[in-house]
Amino acid sequence: MIRGKKILLGVTGSIAAYKAILLVRLLVKAGAEVRVVITPAAADFVSVLTLSTLSKNKVLSVLADGETWANHVMLGRWADVMLIAPLSCNTLAKMAGGFCDNLLLAIYLSATCPVVVAPAMDEDMWHHPSTRRNLATILDFGNAVIPVNNGELASGLYGEGRMSEPDDILTYLEETYFRESQLAGKSVLISAGPTYEAIDPVRFIGNHSSGKMGFALAEQFFAAGANVQVVCGPTSEHTKYRGIKVSNVVSASEMFDSCLSIFSTSDIIVMAAAVADYRPLNQETQKIKKESGTISLELTKTKDILKHFGEIKNENQFLAGFALETENERVHAIEKLKNKNADLIVLNSLRDADAGFGKDTNKVIIFDRQGNEWLFPSKSKSAVAKDIVDIIIQKLHDKK
Ligand code: CTP
DSSP: OOTTOEEEEEEOSSGGGHHHHHHHHHHHHTTOEEEEEEOGGGGGTSOHHHHHHHHTSOOBOOSBOSSOBOOHHHHHHHOSEEEEEEEOHHHHHHHHHTOOSSHHHHHHHHOOSOEEEEEOOOHHHHHSHHHHHHHHHHHHTTOEEOOOEEEEOTTSOEEEEEOOOHHHHHHHHHHHHOOOOTTTTOEEEEEESBOOEESSSSOEEOOOOOSHHHHHHHHHHHHTTOEEEEEEOSOSOOOSOTTSEEEEOOSHHHHHHHHHHHHTTOSEEEEOOBOOSEEESSOOSSOOOOOSSOOOOOEEEOOOHHHHHHHHOOTTOEEEEEEEESSSHHHHHHHHHHHTTOSEEEEEETTSTTOSTTOSEEOEEEEETTSOEEEOOOEEHHHHHHHHHHHHHHHHHHHO
């Protein structure tokens, strides 16, 4: 999301300035164009050479050096976002008071882009009434504040005041300022992960699904501007974006109920979960004890969520499913597309070494109802998710 975006990073005098190095590295790696401006006090905490090398740009620190004058107005206009991280107590107070005694403050005062700050200070300073008042003032000016973390502080104390971690700052920038708008206003429902069908209080029938593909899809739909709701079976996967809503379920029947409660308000529905097709007919209330050499379990069919949605969807809803096959893949996938009345089916085969449960890659063929098919090479699940989202965006566009 941040690729090609222009970030002006302001670094102030705080021990957390060392994290600015990592932040520059992450931003540049993610494809952003980064220029760094520091206050005089920041130079005591972090090397200008390191920041200029990593940002691939000269670090700016003075308004004028005798021969040249840094054009603070143009710098404030150049940036898509001005990020001040770490923000010290002192610079916060100056921002709130409208002071302009260094280049960073001059740029801040003339910035026409959004300004976001990541404060860093000791807990007592963080709770001081003047800090509270100054934060409220800059929020009132329209600046955004990335919340501080709880943890070990430079003083050795534990408490509030740690600067947010660089990874989290990058995520904050992406989700707050750099989402695309192709799917703005659209609501997307995604099922993800496995389901567990209880046999007794100790055992269950499950499968190896990790939920990675479902979460990769959720993040790509979110990046395209959609409101995203994931209904997810038991998995350790999660999303870094606070804006993606996740409902956790365990069994196929819970997944059915949860998806159904969201279905009618969803414009795009993608069923990526590996839902159990059968569950034990009777769930024992006590642990089954070991007795004879063999044991039989009576199983009954679960409800097919994708099929049910294919029956009840309206013409404005777009429904997609997955087909996980081990043989005769194309035939089975096209059958599923038709039988479940989906608009799109994504085939992955367990015969492909790069596809399947728990892997970070997938290899898919996508089929639509018009007889089109898209064959992709093996890619990361994130790249596969992007391909699926792009095809859905194209199909929605063609339908207009
Ligand atoms: N699906 C579902 N509810 C179920 C079973 C499957 O929503 N109870 C969805 C899956 O999320 C997927 C699609 O149906 O999008 C196909 O799932 P898959 O396991 O490949 O096929 P099944 O329909 O279960 O058929 P089979 O196991 O016979 O291949």
